[in-house]
Structures are given as C-alpha cells and as structure tokens.
Amino acid sequence: xxxxxxxxxxxxxxxxxxxxxxxxxxxxxxxxxxxxxxxxxxxxxxxxxxxxxxxxxxxxxxxxxxxx
Amino acid sequence: xxxxxxxxxxxxxxxxxxxxxxxxxxxxxxxxxxxxxxxxxxxxxxxxxxxxxxxxxxxxxxxxxxxxxxxxxxxxxxxxxxxxxxxxxxxxxxxxxxxxxxxxxxxxxxxxxxxxxxxxxxxxxxxxxx
Numbered sequence: 001x002x003x004x005x006x007x008x009x010x011x012x013x014x015x016x017x018x019x020x021x022x023x024x025x026x027x028x029x030x031x032x033x034x035x036x037x038x039x040x041x042x043x044x045x046x047x048x049x050x051x052x053x054x055x056x057x058x059x060x061x062x063x064x065x066x067x068x
Numbered sequence: 069x070x071x072x073x074x075x076x077x078x079x080x081x082x083x084x085x086x087x088x089x090x091x092x093x094x095x096x097x098x099x100x101x102x103x104x105x106x107x108x109x110x111x112x113x114x115x116x117x118x119x120x121x122x123x124x125x126x127x128x129x130x131x132x133x134x135x136x137x138x139x140x141x142x143x144x145x146x147x148x149x150x151x152x153x154x155x156x157x158x159x160x161x162x163x164x165x166x167x168x169x170x171x172x173x174x175x176x177x178x179x180x181x182x183x184x185x186x187x188x189x190x191x192x193x194x195x196x197x198x
Contacts, residue, residue, distance in 0.1 A: 005088040005096040020107050027104075027111035030121050031090045 005031070072171040074133070075184060076145070077126035079118040081106045086165045087123035087185075095123055095185040101165045128171045146172040146180050153183035 009026065016022035077083050084101035085108075104112075104124070112118035128143065130136050135145040149172075157178035164181065167173050172180035 003096045005090070006099055009088075009098065009102070019105075023105055023108040024111050026085075026102070027108045027118070028115060029088065030116055031088060 071127040071169075072174050073125040073166050073169045074128045074143070075123065075125050075166060075170050075172050077124040079104065079109050079112055079122065079124050080126065081109055083124040083126040084166060085122050086125055089121055089123070097162065097164050097185075099163065099165060101125065125166045125170070142175050143171050146176050149183050150176055150179045155179070155182040157182050 008029070012025045012029070013022050016025055073084070075086070081104065083104055085098065085104050086101040087095040087097045090096050109118070112122075115121075118124075131138060133143075135143050137144040158181070161167070161178055161181050162185075164170070164173075164184075167181070170180070172184065
C-alpha cells in the first residue's frame with residue numbers, strides 16, 4: 001500500500017502538464033512537520049568547507065518521549 | 069563501486085528527494101527517489117527551508133565535507149546521530165529508496181535506519197547583503 005505522501009506526489013505528477021510544473025508543485029509541498037529548534041542545534045551537520053549555506057542537522061524528537 | 073549517497077544532503081539540482089517530513093515530524097519515504105532540478109530548488113527556497121520539509125540525498129563528498137573522518141574513512145555524523153537517538157535497530161526495515169547506496173546504512177547498518185526517520189536537516193543561510 002502506498003503511503004500518503006507517495007499518493008500525494010503521484011497525484012501532483014499526474015496533474016502536471018510538464019516536468020517544470022511538476023517540480024514547481026512538488027517544491028511547494030509542505031506537510032507542516034516541525035522540528036524542535038532547540039534540538040536542531042544539538043547536532044551540527046553537513047558542514048562543508050568554504051560554503052556559504054552552513055547547514056545544521058537537527059533531530060526531531062517526540063516531546064512526549066524526550067529522554068531528558 | 070559507485071559513490072555512496074549522503075542522506076542528509078541540501079536541496080540542490082541533481083539531489084534525490086527520498087522523503088517528506090510529515091506533520092508528526094517524522095519522515096515518510098518515497099518508493100522511488102525524485103531527482104530535483106533548479107526549478108524545484110528555486111521554488112522551494114521561496115517557502116519554508118526545503119531541508120526542513122524534505123530529505124535529500126546526493127553523492128557523499130567525503131573529504132569535502134566537515135564530517136568526513138579521514139582516519140576512519142567514513143562519515144562521523146552518523147555515529148553522532150545513532151548515539152544521540154539511542155534507538156534499537158528494527159528487525160524489519162521499512163522501505164527506503166536509497167538504502168542500498170546510503171553512506172549511513174553502509175557504515176551503521178540498521179542502527180542508522182532506526183534514527184533516520186527523525187532526522188531533518190536545517191540549513192541556516194547567512195544573510196548576505198551586498
């Protein structure tokens with residue numbers, strides 16, 4: 001069984017009249033998942049040398065099950 | 069052997085979109101990765117950071133990445149993630165479109181997968197005013 005996201009993306013693909021339109025629609029997909037900003041700071045990830053966007057890898061934890 | 073894929077890539081043309089963060093904050097994995105292009109990246113940057121909404125994979129940069137451990141010849145980040153999450157490996161792994169070529173899975177096996185679905189990658193872009 002396909003998961004909901006795959007189903008949604010399949011629908012976008014089927015509705016799009018071109019690859020460009022599909023990419024545009026896909027780029028706007030936002031399931032509103034939120035990461036805890038404090039936890040985002042805990043692990044600094046993907047640090048590339050001499051690159052302007054400096055990424056930070058964050059961990060999302062269920063607030064109900066925080067280990068601390 | 070072809071290059072292993074970093075499952076924590078930024079959104080860039082040629083990257084493989086392989087998961088979407090759900091409202092619950094976890095990742096739903098696509099059955100097939102979607103290679104994104106410049107159109108996608110440009111549009112996605114207009115909204116919430118794409119790295120907070122999606123998961124992307126691209127070729128592991130190895131020594132070009134700050135997480136590369138040349139002594140171990142591997143990614144040091146996945147070990148941190150596994151330690152931080154402290155999760156047990158599942159007996160049966162869920163479907164993942166990049167697993168067979170995933171750097172993290174290659175190094176940590178199912179332990180990496182156990183933590184992966186709660187990882188998002190956040191890019192903080194420095195304000196650049198010229």
